[in-house]
Amino acid sequence: xxxxxxxxxxxxxxxxxxxxxxxxxxxxxxxxxxxxxxxxxxxxxxxxxxxxxxxxxxxxxxxxxxxxxxxxxxxxxxxxxxxxxxxxxxxxxxxxxxxxxxxxxxxxxxxxxxxxxxxxxxxxxxxxxxxxxxxxxxxxxxxxxxxxxxxxxxxxxxxxxxxxxxxxxxxxxxxxxxxxxxxxxxxxxxxxxxxxxxxxxxxxxxxxxxxxxxxxxxxxxxxxxxxxxxxxxxxxxxxxxxxxxxxxxxxxxxxxxxxxxxxxxxxxxxxxxxxxxxxxxxxxxxxxxxxxxxxxxxxxxxxxxxxxxxxxxxxxxxxxxxxx
Amino acid sequence: xxxxxxxxxxxxxxxxxxxxxxxxxxxxxxxxxxxxxxxxxxxxxxxxxxxxxxxxxxxxxxxxxxxxxxxxxxxxxxxxxxxxxxxxxxxxxxxxxxxxxxxxxxxxxxxxxxxxxxxxxxxxxxxxxxxxxxxxxxxxxxxxxxxxxxxxxxxxxxxxxxxxxxxxxxxxxxxxxxxxxxxxxxxxxxxxxxxxxxxxxxxxxxxxxxxxxxxxxxxxxxxxxxxxxxxxxxxxxxxxxxxxxxxxxxxxxxxxxxxxxxxxxxxxxxxxxxxxxxxxxxxxxxxxxxxxxxxxxxxxxxxxxxxxxxxxxxxxxxxxxxxxxxxxxxxxx
Numbered sequence: 001x002x003x004x005x006x007x008x009x010x011x012x013x014x015x016x017x018x019x020x021x022x023x024x025x026x027x028x029x030x031x032x033x034x035x036x037x038x039x040x041x042x043x044x045x046x047x048x049x050x051x052x053x054x055x056x057x058x059x060x061x062x063x064x065x066x067x068x069x070x071x072x073x074x075x076x077x078x079x080x081x082x083x084x085x086x087x088x089x090x091x092x093x094x095x096x097x098x099x100x101x102x103x104x105x106x107x108x109x110x111x112x113x114x115x116x117x118x119x120x121x122x123x124x125x126x127x128x129x130x131x132x133x134x135x136x137x138x139x140x141x142x143x144x145x146x147x148x149x150x151x152x153x154x155x156x157x158x159x160x161x162x163x164x165x166x167x168x169x170x171x172x173x174x175x176x177x178x179x180x181x182x183x184x185x186x187x188x189x190x191x192x193x194x195x196x197x198x199x200x201x202x203x204x205x206x207x208x209x210x211x212x213x214x215x216x217x218x219x220x221x222x223x224x225x226x227x228x229x230x231x232x233x234x235x236x237x238x239x240x241x242x243x244x245x246x247x248x249x250x251x252x253x254x255x256x257x258x259x260x261x262x263x264x265x266x267x268x269x270x271x272x273x274x275x276x277x278x279x280x281x282x283x284x285x286x287x288x289x290x291x292x293x294x295x296x297x298x299x300x301x302x303x304x305x306x307x308x309x310x311x312x313x314x315x316x317x318x319x320x321x322x323x324x
Numbered sequence: 325x326x327x328x329x330x331x332x333x334x335x336x337x338x339x340x341x342x343x344x345x346x347x348x349x350x351x352x353x354x355x356x357x358x359x360x361x362x363x364x365x366x367x368x369x370x371x372x373x374x375x376x377x378x379x380x381x382x383x384x385x386x387x388x389x390x391x392x393x394x395x396x397x398x399x400x401x402x403x404x405x406x407x408x409x410x411x412x413x414x415x416x417x418x419x420x421x422x423x424x425x426x427x428x429x430x431x432x433x434x435x436x437x438x439x440x441x442x443x444x445x446x447x448x449x450x451x452x453x454x455x456x457x458x459x460x461x462x463x464x465x466x467x468x469x470x471x472x473x474x475x476x477x478x479x480x481x482x483x484x485x486x487x488x489x490x491x492x493x494x495x496x497x498x499x500x501x502x503x504x505x506x507x508x509x510x511x512x513x514x515x516x517x518x519x520x521x522x523x524x525x526x527x528x529x530x531x532x533x534x535x536x537x538x539x540x541x542x543x544x545x546x547x548x549x550x551x552x553x554x555x556x557x558x559x560x561x562x563x564x565x566x567x568x569x570x571x572x573x574x575x576x577x578x579x580x581x582x583x584x585x586x587x588x589x590x591x592x593x594x595x596x597x598x599x600x601x602x603x604x605x606x607x608x609x610x611x612x613x614x615x616x617x618x619x620x621x622x623x624x625x626x627x628x629x630x631x632x633x634x635x636x637x638x639x640x641x642x643x644x645x646x647x648x649x650x651x652x653x654x655x656x657x
Contacts, residue, residue, distance in 0.1 A: 119641050120595055126582055127641070131634025137627030246578065249398075249462060256459055263456075292477075297470025304463040309453040321454025323544045324537065 021307065022278055029285035036288055043167065049280030050169035051076075051228045052247065053273065056254045057173075057180050058224030060272040061217040063255050064184070066197035066264025067114055067121035069218070071106075071128040072225050072251055076244030078136045079103045079229025084145040084239055092155040100226045106132060107222020108215070115214035129248065136241050146238035159235025169231050176227065180220070181269035193217060197264025253300060254279050257307055278303070338643075339591055339607035343614060350618035357622040364621055371500065373613055378502035379404075381609035382561035383580060384587040385513050386554030388605040391588055392517070393550045394530035394597030395450065395457035400558040400584060402468035403442045404577035407559035408566040409475050411435035412483040425487050436559045442468060443555015447548030457547075465581070472574045484570035492568035502564050506606075509557060513602045516553075526550060530597025586637055587612055592644065 029036045055072050062069045079099050086095035110128055114121045147153060161168050184190035195203040196213045204210050232243060258275030260267025282303070283296045313319045347365065354364045363369075383400050390397050414420065414431045423430065446464055450457045475481075492501050499507070517523035525546050529536045536543060566572055591608030593600025612633060619629050 113638060113642075117642060117645070119638070119645060123585075123589055123595065123641050124638055126585060127634040127637035129582065129634070130586070130630045130637070134627045134629070134631030134634065137625070138631065142625070142627065249465065253462060253466065256462075262458060292474060294470045294473035294477075297466045297473070301463040301467025301470065304466075305449060305453070305455060305460060308455045308459050312454055316454070321452055321544075323451055323454060323547075324542045 019274065021303070022274055022281075025278065025281060025285070029281070029288065033285070033288040036285060041284065041288075043170065045280045045284045046170050046173070046277070047167045049276050050167075050173040051231050052250060052254065052279070053173050053276040054176055054224050054228040054231065055247065056251045056258075056272050056276050057176055057269060058221035059251050059255050060258070060260060060267055060269055061180070061184065061193060061220045062121075063252075063260045063262065064197045064264060064267045065193050065214055065217045066200060067214060067217070068125060068252070068262070069110070069221050070122065070125040070248045070252075071110060071132060072221065073244040073247035073249075074129045074132040074136065075103060075106055075222065075225045076229050076232065076247060077239075077241060078106070078132050078139075079226050080233045080239045080243050081136050081140050081145050081241060083230060083233045084147060084237075085139065087153070087155055087233075088148050092153060096230060099229065100223070103226040103229065104219060104222050107218045107225075110222075111215035111218030114218065115211040118211075133241075133245075140241055142241065144238065144240050150237050153237075156234055156237060159231050159233070169235070172227060172231060176224065177269055177273050180224075184269055189213075189216070194265055197266075199265070250279070253304055257304055259307070259311060261311075336592070336601075336604065339604050339611060343607060343611050346611065346614045346618060350614070350621055353622045354618075364618065369617075371495075371498070371503070373610075373617055374503040374506070375500040376617070377609045377613040378500075378506040379561045379565045380580060380583045380587060380612075381506045381606065382509050382557050382564070383554070384584040384591075384605050384609050385509050385602050386557035387581075387584045387588045388591070388593055388600055388602050389513060389517060389526060390457075390550050390554050391585075391593050391595065392530050392597055392600045393526045393547055394533065395547060395550070396461065396585070397443075397446065397457065397551065397554050398461040398581045399442070399446060399465040399468055400554060401577035401580035402465050402472065403439050403555055403558040404562045404580055405472045405572060405574065406442065406468055406475075407435040407439045408562040408572040408576065409472055409481045409574075410438045411563050411566055412481050412570065412572060413475070415483050415485055425485075428485065428488050428491075432563050435563045436556055439555040439557075439559020439562070440552050441555070443551045443553070443558070444548060446555070447551030450551065451544035451548050469574075469578070476574065478574055480571050480573045482571035485567075488567045489570065492564065502568075505560065505564050509560070510602055510606050513553075517602060522546060522549065527598055530594075530599075532598070583612070586633065589637060590640055 026037070035041055055076065059069050059072060079102070082102055083095050083099040086098055089095075090098070106128070110124060113119050113124045147155065150156075158168055158172070163171055184193065192203070192208050192213050195206070195208055196210050200210055229244075233239060254275040255267065255272050256262065256275070257278055258267060258271035258273070260272065279300060282299055283293075286296050286299065287293065312321075316322070350364045383404065387397060387400065411431050411434070414434045415427050420427045420430060442464070446457075446461055449455065449460050449464075453460075494501050496504065517526065525536070525541045528539070528541060529543050529546055533543060562572075562577070587608040588600070588605050589595070589608070590611055591600070591604035591606070593605065615633060615636075616629050619632065620626070
């Protein structure tokens with residue numbers, strides 16, 4: 001008999017907790033403000049979350065394989081600055097592939113250090129955060145980067161235009177989410193990512209090329225960062241050097257909120273999307289009910305800790321930690 | 325055994341060797357490249373360097389003890405900012421109006437208490453929920469920063485108290501006030517880690533938590549005390565720094581956690597806990613500050629500093645891995 005015990009409840013809560021929380025949130029805000037579920041408002045929220053979301057998709061792979069990526073924010077600044085600079089020098093059609101190539105090179109470097117040299121990913125990406133920031137400043141000479149002819153370029157289509165009534169950033173986000181979700185859930189590669197994160201040693205003994213898998217997760221992350229940089233650059237057609245500063249931790253917050261364990265081996269693309277949307281809708285909802293912008297930070301803090309706590313509690317079958 | 329000793333000596337001496345190399349390099353390179361006439365190794369310059377390393381340095385000392393314990397604290401930058409806001413704002417509170425200059429110690433105490441309380445909250449959550457410290461402090465990094473913004477919006481909080489500025493700018497016995505605080509904290513934390521039961525237990529918990537539990541060490545309170553220490557030190561760092569500058573922006577102190585971690589790792593503290601020393605962290609702090617100052621001195625742009633520090637961090641990690649490789653531990657695949 002499936003009794004309604006505490007442990008059963010927590011099991012259900014942990015499995016679907018993030019969805020339940022999301023539903024409760026939407027319901028609460030919708031009651032508080034009728035405009036909240038307005039289609040324009042919803043599209044606006046998703047659109048403004050898209051850049052963060054695209055980056056979070058890539059970081060999901062890295063986190064599932066048991067590593068961290070703190071360099072995505074500064075890498076995003078890099079790709080934004082590079083594509084804007086090259087736009088005026090070699091034209092948008094060449095600038096975009098060139099920017100993708102350079103960003104992927106950075107991802108490959110991190111992947112090499114973490115995957116093949118097996119260095120600690122926290123410190124490597126921390127170092128890369130600083131190093132890439134230096135690289136960006138060197139590239140731009142410390143100045144803001146602007147496209148000279150903002151009217152006469154088609155470069156703005158990625159960030160500003162709509163297709164079939166949906167803003168392009170949302171389309172990019174959805175498309176990437178679907179493709180990466182299939183890659184993670186339906187292919188041998190995806191299974192290997194889980195295996196490496198779940199138990200690296202066991203994966204190695206099963207003949208899974210651990211180093212190569214980790215390398216690939218960082219390539220995927222860099223690719224997503226390049227997409228985010230493209231969206232950002234195209235939206236504003238000009239940028240500061242620090243446009244992505246601090247995003248790495250917000251991205252990580254979204255991924256964790258989606259239920260991916262920092263120890264690796266768990267998480268899905270879909271849940272990360274939910275995590276991103278929760279962050280976006282919290283921000284929007286709090287503004288709509290008239291609270292200050294900053295309150296969202298405090299609310300995010302509480303939500304992250306509650307979400308992870310519930311997850312951990314369900315896994316060990318008791319609420320409080322057994323630490324003496 | 326011989327090899328192990330050599331490796332250990334190499335590791336402990338490495339950071340000091342690095343500092344000497346930096347000094348030599350910048351002194352020599354400065355002769356050819358520097359625009360200023362003053363020598364790099366000038367006494368005033370070195371004193372200033374020590375003073376400038378104090379804000380990050382004091383936080384890095386706390387980060388050392390937390391990392392030895394096997395945890396990490398990403399919220400120090402936000403604690404730093406919130407304590408600074410409390411320090412400067414509390415001096416203007418009407419209830420303290422009659423105190424005159426006695427408001428200074430009261431405000432200091434309030435700021436330090438704020439930091440300690442925020443650290444304690446982190447520690448309590450880590451202890452009671454069993455959620456990884458990385459996630460808990462990642463969350464509170466956002467949350468505490470939110471509190472800073474809620475306090476005064478995006479306005480800077482300013483209050484210059486000249487008695488306090490004089491105190492912060494004083495140079496008792498040649499060293500700046502901030503330097504004395506840095507040295508004092510280093511000494512106290514060294515004593516705490518090497519001469520007390522708490523220190524020994526902190527190492528034991530970081531090295532092998534299961535074993536520590538089996539030895540009936542109470543893991544939770546020790547972790548919480550360490551989070552309180554780093555909270556206290558982040559507040560102390562803020563108190564020392566903002567006594568002089570007198571104005572805090574709500575974004576101040578962001579990325580301090582990353583600088584502090586960089587200094588700690590440069591000093592050779594093990595990321596997974598159980599090994600490390602505050603003296604080496606002190607070396608790491610000095611090395612970073614030397615690098616920033618030295619690169620500026622020979623005319624390199626500030627952007628180069630970020631690049632160089634990032635690359636050095638990765639290089640140190642690689643060397644550390646090579647030195648630590650012992651056949652039995654490492655599964656070479």
